[in-house]
Amino acid sequence: MAVVISTVSPKGGVGKSTSIIGLSQSRTFIARFKSICIIEFDPQGSLSQWAANRDWGEDMRFLKLVGYKNDVLKNVMLDILEKYECVFIDVPGESIAGFSTTFAMMISDLVLVPMRTSVFDENSFRFNLFPVINEVGNDVGGGIAFSSKFKILPYYTSPTANIDKLIAYFRQVLPTGIEPINATISRRSVLENFNRKGRDIHDYKKMVVKNKKAYIQASSAAAEFENLAQKIIETLDDRRPKGNRPVAKR
Secondary structure, eight states, X not given: XXXXXXXXXXXXXXXXXXXXXXXXXXXHHHHHOSXXXXXXXXXXXXXXXXXXXXXXXXXXXXXXXXXXXXXXHHHHHHHHHHXXXXXXXXXXXXXXXXXXXXXXXXXXXXXXXXXXXXHHHHHHIIIIIHHHHHHHHHHTTOHHHHHTTEEEEEBSOOTTOOHHHHXXXXXXXXXXXXXXXXXXXXXXXXXXXXXXGGOOHHHHHHHTTTSHXXXXXXXXXXXXXXXXXXXXXXXXXXXXXXXXXXXXXX
């Protein structure tokens, strides 16, 4: 059964799709998992636009699963989870309590929530996403154990920010039971441009190799994704539950 990692946020433009691109194409994940499938539940289609410009094979695949009936979506996903070792799901940023969002939460081993150090992001999480986490957790009888799979990812931070201070900040403002992951993504100028025409961060590094400043920034962004990938794998190794996942009720 696949390891499942989702990204979700009640807001758009905070790094959900970019995180999946960076992680799924990271050297760390490719070395750890023999087969990876990237799933788009988000009708906005940001990943689809990126994926359309890439070549895909059996060991790295992209699928857009939007507009499926609930039972059909569950059956399709069960087949995918049996076939691949790692699955990434880009979850809709809007209609946060819809079936595809809650279903992704249930079947995921880890849910990343990209968040900036902004009162607007904090309030959006607390008043829009966190109630859904609690509701779904209560449905499956998971409580705190369920909410612990959600990890806040500090996003668009300053490249010089102190990670320990960032973690302390998020622990102070987040609801009980929600923890930040010990990593950060900062290079906004790179993140907003590297994935044009289906590129990943490593493709982008090669493209800007003759521009010293751009290459240094791209290398830093790539290193951040690799560090995040390693932290995720460490987290999964520590906490991945044994046995079957809960079945979506909705």
